[in-house]
Amino acid sequence: MSQVTLKINGKNHTLDIPPGMPLLWALRDKLNMVGTKFSCGIGICGSCTVLVDGMPMRSCILPAAGMAGNEITTIEGFAPNGDHPVQIAWNEEDVPQCGYCQGGQILTAAALLDSNPNPSDKDIDDAMSEVICRCGTYFRIRKAIKRAATLAAEDGGAA
Amino acid sequence: MKTREQNPDLNRRSFLKVSLLASGALIVGVSWTVSAGANEIMNETWMPNLYVRINRDGTVTIVSKNPEAGQGVKTAFPMVVAECLEVDWKDVNVEQAPLDDRYGRQVVGGSRGTPDGWDDLRIAGTGALYLLTAAAAGKWGVPASECKAQDGVIHHPGSGRSARYDELLDFAAALPVPEVSELKLKSRPEDFSLLGSFVPGVDNHKILTGQPLFGADTRIEGMLYAVYEKCPIYAGKVRKANVEQIRKLPGVTHAFVVEGTQNLHGLMPGVAIVAETWWEANSARDKLRVDWETSQADSTADYDKQAAALADASGETLRSDGDIEKALGAADKVIEASYYYPFVSHANMEPQNCTALYHESGKMELWAPSQNPKSGRSLIAEVLGIPEGQIHVNITRIGGGFGRKLVNDFMVEAAWIAREVRRPVQLQWTREDDMRHDFYRPAAWHHFKAGIDGNGRMAAFDHHFITFGRGGKTISGAGLAPNHYPAGLVQNFRLRQSIIEANVPTGPWRSPGHSAYCFAYQSFFDEVALAAGRDQLEFRLDLLSRSYGDPPLDLARTSGTLRMAAEKAGWGRDPGANRGLGMAFHFDHGGFVSHVAQVVAEGSRIRVEKVWSGIDVGPVINLSGARNQVEGCVVDALSTAQLEITFANGAAVQSNFSDYDLLRINQAPEIECHFIQSEHSPMGLGEPPIAPATPAITNAIFAATGTRIRELPFSRAGIST
Numbered sequence: 001m002s003q004v005t006l007k008i009n010g011k012n013h014t015l016d017i018p019p020g021m022p023l024l025w026a027l028r029d030k031l032n033m034v035g036t037k038f039s040c041g042i043g044i045c046g047s048c049t050v051l052v053d054g055m056p057m058r059s060c061i062l063p064a065a066g067m068a069g070n071e072i073t074t075i076e077g078f079a080p081n082g083d084h085p086v087q088i089a090w091n092e093e094d095v096p097q098c099g100y101c102q103g104g105q106i107l108t109a110a111a112l113l114d115s116n117p118n119p120s121d122k123d124i125d126d127a128m129s130e131v132i133c134r135c136g137t138y139f140r141i142r143k144a145i146k147r148a149a150t151l152a153a154e155d156g157g158a159a
Numbered sequence: 160m161k162t163r164e165q166n167p168d169l170n171r172r173s174f175l176k177v178s179l180l181a182s183g184a185l186i187v188g189v190s191w192t193v194s195a196g197a198n199e200i201m202n203e204t205w206m207p208n209l210y211v212r213i214n215r216d217g218t219v220t221i222v223s224k225n226p227e228a229g230q231g232v233k234t235a236f237p238m239v240v241a242e243c244l245e246v247d248w249k250d251v252n253v254e255q256a257p258l259d260d261r262y263g264r265q266v267v268g269g270s271r272g273t274p275d276g277w278d279d280l281r282i283a284g285t286g287a288l289y290l291l292t293a294a295a296a297g298k299w300g301v302p303a304s305e306c307k308a309q310d311g312v313i314h315h316p317g318s319g320r321s322a323r324y325d326e327l328l329d330f331a332a333a334l335p336v337p338e339v340s341e342l343k344l345k346s347r348p349e350d351f352s353l354l355g356s357f358v359p360g361v362d363n364h365k366i367l368t369g370q371p372l373f374g375a376d377t378r379i380e381g382m383l384y385a386v387y388e389k390c391p392i393y394a395g396k397v398r399k400a401n402v403e404q405i406r407k408l409p410g411v412t413h414a415f416v417v418e419g420t421q422n423l424h425g426l427m428p429g430v431a432i433v434a435e436t437w438w439e440a441n442s443a444r445d446k447l448r449v450d451w452e453t454s455q456a457d458s459t460a461d462y463d464k465q466a467a468a469l470a471d472a473s474g475e476t477l478r479s480d481g482d483i484e485k486a487l488g489a490a491d492k493v494i495e496a497s498y499y500y501p502f503v504s505h506a507n508m509e510p511q512n513c514t515a516l517y518h519e520s521g522k523m524e525l526w527a528p529s530q531n532p533k534s535g536r537s538l539i540a541e542v543l544g545i546p547e548g549q550i551h552v553n554i555t556r557i558g559g560g561f562g563r564k565l566v567n568d569f570m571v572e573a574a575w576i577a578r579e580v581r582r583p584v585q586l587q588w589t590r591e592d593d594m595r596h597d598f599y600r601p602a603a604w605h606h607f608k609a610g611i612d613g614n615g616r617m618a619a620f621d622h623h624f625i626t627f628g629r630g631g632k633t634i635s636g637a638g639l640a641p642n643h644y645p646a647g648l649v650q651n652f653r654l655r656q657s658i659i660e661a662n663v664p665t666g667p668w669r670s671p672g673h674s675a676y677c678f679a680y681q682s683f684f685d686e687v688a689l690a691a692g693r694d695q696l697e698f699r700l701d702l703l704s705r706s707y708g709d710p711p712l713d714l715a716r717t718s719g720t721l722r723m724a725a726e727k728a729g730w731g732r733d734p735g736a737n738r739g740l741g742m743a744f745h746f747d748h749g750g751f752v753s754h755v756a757q758v759v760a761e762g763s764r765i766r767v768e769k770v771w772s773g774i775d776v777g778p779v780i781n782l783s784g785a786r787n788q789v790e791g792c793v794v795d796a797l798s799t800a801q802l803e804i805t806f807a808n809g810a811a812v813q814s815n816f817s818d819y820d821l822l823r824i825n826q827a828p829e830i831e832c833h834f835i836q837s838e839h840s841p842m843g844l845g846e847p848p849i850a851p852a853t854p855a856i857t858n859a860i861f862a863a864t865g866t867r868i869r870e871l872p873f874s875r876a877g878i879s880t
Contacts, residue, residue: 001409018409018410018436018438018439018442019409020438020442021436021438021439022438025436025437025438028437029384029435029436029437029438030436032378033369034369034371034373034375034376034378035368035369035370035371036369037373037375037508037509037558038375038510038587039508039509039510039590040590040815040816041589041590041591041815042590042815042816042817044815044816044817045508045816047508074369075367075368075369076368076369076370078368078369079368080368081368082364082367082368087367087368090363090367091359091363091364091367092359094357094358094359094360094363094783094784094787096229096360096362096363096366096367097229097230097231097787097788097791098228098229098507098508098509098556098557098558098559098560099229099360099362099363099366099372099373099556099558100373100507100508100509100558100559101508102366102367103366103369106367124824125824125825126825128823128824129823129824129825131824132508132816132821132823133508133824134506134507134508134559134561134795134821135229135508135559135787135791135794135795136790136791136792136793136794136795136798136822136827137787137790137791138794138822138823138824138827139790139794139827139828139829139830140787140790141824142824
């Protein structure tokens, strides 16, 4: 066990971490923060995406012990009231089917819009290809990202 | 932290005070009035039946009985009740029911949810409104027929009086419940105000803010985490395992051998490792050494050899109409082609998991993302010897089903481990466990011969189907109904079947059978139409214009969807350079769906640009949910047509998304849905759109490239997206 202090959603958590434990399992099993999902375990499907200093990262392959000093944002802490333009657009387009991957989709989309407030189809495909949706909500994800971009622009670019 | 959406004990007690009004009662023709004691107020809440609760504070709760796996039932079912109850949708709270026999069928499967629930849900809403209306009329001394309900308020326009539902609860609760025959049930789109509109999912807020919903999100005080190692070679038994060594590893609390059974769909033998965190349990697994006793070595290579040897076998004749040999002999042209598709995996994003708690009293409680929790309960009762009445199952949201979670191996494994451990345990499979221990959609070979007569019609259809079985009987998902079209559409028809023995687990995979063999049929129809020199649409409409004996599907409804898809796609137009259009129709699980796909070829890569869909499942309940299923099915078809599971030495070869790479957004087409709201009861949509999507795409690939895809995955023809 090693002790590490993780800054998650703006709060510090000091935890005893077994050697090699990825951030995903520190969140899920140590902190009971279950919004971040397990799916492939090898960093290729994106269900476990969290933001690390604003960048989408795969928490299933990030050792928790190495994350001290980083700002970690999970889907629970991203916009807890659901009022971020991405969440509003996601609801209005009714993107989720099963919903399991959607936390990863939303954080990835939010990071895209942060760096590129008006993405093209190609930009969307490039960024969002990182996250698999088995239910096939891709067509709506494209629409929702465009809607979110519009909402954010109306809000004065707050995405 | 506990994640459950309701207190099952409270509901159980409360429900015992009300009776079963809708479910079952209607089906057996028993009126509501047999249920004395129904319709009363408990804890400030009026509960006219199992689905509706109205609180004195005005809160309206509608219970959703079926598991939600992304098919949209948790929104669609309560919408039906709300429509009939005349309440404003934004005032409705939706609650997930636990497994409770009084609800009847609680299954995600066979696209049966909608047709099964349609009557009960309308009765539940309409019956409650009947009582509220009668209560208001009685209070005001006016005829009930003069009262109208809207948005949770009863109005009497003649006197200008009105009352909110929550003001009428005591009066309503004192009234006798009506006969079902007294209720006027809404049935057509013109009656609806809420149904047919675009309604976002009721769980969206929780999903979008990461709140607990799914099976794996369950957290219980004192809970441990488990992994379960099974033999990669199906049915392998544990001879010995180094469990003593495993128990000493960090965080590990228990490690033990489970003898299990030889039921491929039940508790398979294995080794359980339980730890304080899942990571520790799974890390300990790296050190696990198991000596397995195995008894089979099935392989794809061997299946292929057997299939090749059987190609010219006579097989068992399942159906024979007319005189096939004579008709083929007399045909102007005979077209012959063979089709193949491989085994595929469900690959739902949420790997199998289940949380179980064994109480010292002998009761078992589970939190299960199961598509069929009732069969899971039966399996646990059978294997663990716990009476079903002692097993309580909380139904959690499911992170993708597609048929995988109709089989409850993960439930019985969790139950067994929890009883051994005597603490709450969450069993979580890895992705590799999931992909290697799936119940795969079986592969098959289809050898077709068609005879075209002087009028360019398909006058003979000869089909040899090579599939998988055990003990000479087809295994789960491997059968083909002898009355499946084109049987009944062609005068001379023969279906023969040959079976390859298989020891690998198979099961229902979204639109079982149909999602696979529709590719073969509708691709071959394309070949026949081309050979006959006919337009694809005209050829298919002609095929659907007559039947010989009972039609195998509703010809008018099927043709209607095909015309709709073709019209919207602009069938007959020039799609442009390197582009092609392809079409297919199908009927399964009560739904009629046709698609037209447009493909553009960019070298050996193809891109599906757009799919137009014509759909007839009767009136649409939730437009958003309905479109979602069509869109999802098209993506699923395109994804699965590029994937395969192979076997070597009795085990699956693929194990993760690295070698079973699901479709990603950059390959996803645009999809345009057109619903024909016919005069029929509504049917489900989780399955019907997938079967015709694959051949619409492969036929479009042919139109764009000249490459006929007769084998899946696409890569066998050198095609990728």
